[in-house]
Amino acid sequence: MTEHDVVDTALRHYHRAGPQPEPTDLAAIRQQVLARTARRRPTRLRGAAVAAAASVVVAAATVTLWPDGTPTGTTAHPTGTTTHPTSTTTNQVGTEAITRADSASATMDLVVQRVANAEPLNLRQGGFLHTVQRAASVQSAAGPDGPAYYVTEDVTERWSALDEGTTPKLIRTTRGLNAHPLTPADAEKLARYGTDYTKVSTYTFDPAAPNPKLGGPPPEPGLANPTPAYLASLPTDPDQLMAVLRAAVGEEGPNGDRQVFKAGVTLATTADALLSPELRAALYQAIATVPGVERIPGQVDLAGRAGVAIAHSYHGKRTEIVIDPATSRTIGFRMVTLTAQDGIPPGTVIYSTTTNQKVVEHLGDK
């Protein structure tokens, strides 16, 4: 027990540090509860995320990607730093071949041949990594006849200091965009329940402003906060990189495989702009060797961007990393139901995210 004293004390601090209720808060909730019990209207769970989507959402919190609409060519940035996706040349693998490849490893091998010619971002000038993430997710509103589902989008912008990794210094989020019912039946239910699911809200998190003394040092460099220096320390051999991911996950078996896949996908998306061609190649090849991964045939569309998908399935849900066959970069990832989940039909995309990433000079620049 004594060995846990510091942990127990820290946990007490953790609990105490949380928000405390004001009497007016409780009074308002009380009013709401009693009104609901009077109407005999059961649990109304506004804005509640479908539980199924949650495991990727955790990963999505730090996801970063490349600019929209840059399947090929060069994207110039105000600071003069550039992303430079590989352009098609005669001696490269065609995107058609990648699209046609029928296994995860064959796909990744072809993609990796393109990676060899990819130019990473020029990070030497310092500055900030600006990430725009667009995520669509299925949300639920509960009512007397069971959950009503709708799809809504969040747009989150993050700025992080390049040399400190991906931990944001500033976050701006807009939630609730483009909300629409999942099916016509859901539309009917939402209308009947009177749920306002179209509310759009924005939110800014500026760590420096409210609590300057809490600025503190960024999290340790690692998979959760991949600094350029940390990434440079990672092995560029797929097997060795896999060992790093395995060690970070620390679990064997199907759930361990799922987590290793997730860790690889998270790194590929989080650190996309920071990956050297060698590391990207190793990472993709490592992802392709996770037991149970498969190639989704043909092309998939992720928020209007076509890519090839490598997938891992677990407990009725399939998580897919979507890679642009033309640039070899990660477009994003999505989660699809394989079986009916809480009334959501099989084949529903319950979560998808794409992000843009570029280097800017100042915090808050776009």
Place this chain on the structure above:
Amino acid sequence: MRTASNTPSTRPPGTDPPADPTDAVLLAGTRTDFGAIFDRHAAEIYRYCARRVGTESVDDAVADTFAIAYERRGRFDPSRPSALPWLYGIATNVLRRYRTAEARYRKLVRLGGETPAEGAADRAVARVDADTAVRALAGELDRISRRQRDVLYLYAAGLTYADIATALDIPMGTVMSRLNRARTRLRAALLELGITDLEGPA
């Protein structure tokens, strides 16, 4: 927000006079009686939910918890001395639907975007250590399994092993093993930051 005149009694926990009816009696009673259950336990449930999902979602989570409790009040085991562990269990289930908010909020805590820990020790060094510990825990809580996290949050809220077992409807041995696994990880995370000792909250 309600005006003060509409504010129901929100007694601090532990100040109920001994003659007050038990939770079981109140749960078997009217809607007004259920209001008394709310007044008795809402603050604790609020703190628990707020600690997990932050202020943006806490009102909905608490309201959902009590609305569900009202629907299921017939299922409460009247031999239990307090409804609180049962309410924690309902809240824990409700919070599963707020996982997005929970993950976002933990991230915010991890990045230090929260007000400093209330009741932290006065000495600046101790306060910094406490803040660092809180942020480190938020980061580590992201990495442990949901099951371990549920147990940890309830433990942090001050529940006993037996109460946690009741809340989550799992054996006490399971509570202890999950808690110990999670603590070992948290301890390692704190050690990495050089935190081997902390002054308790005031």
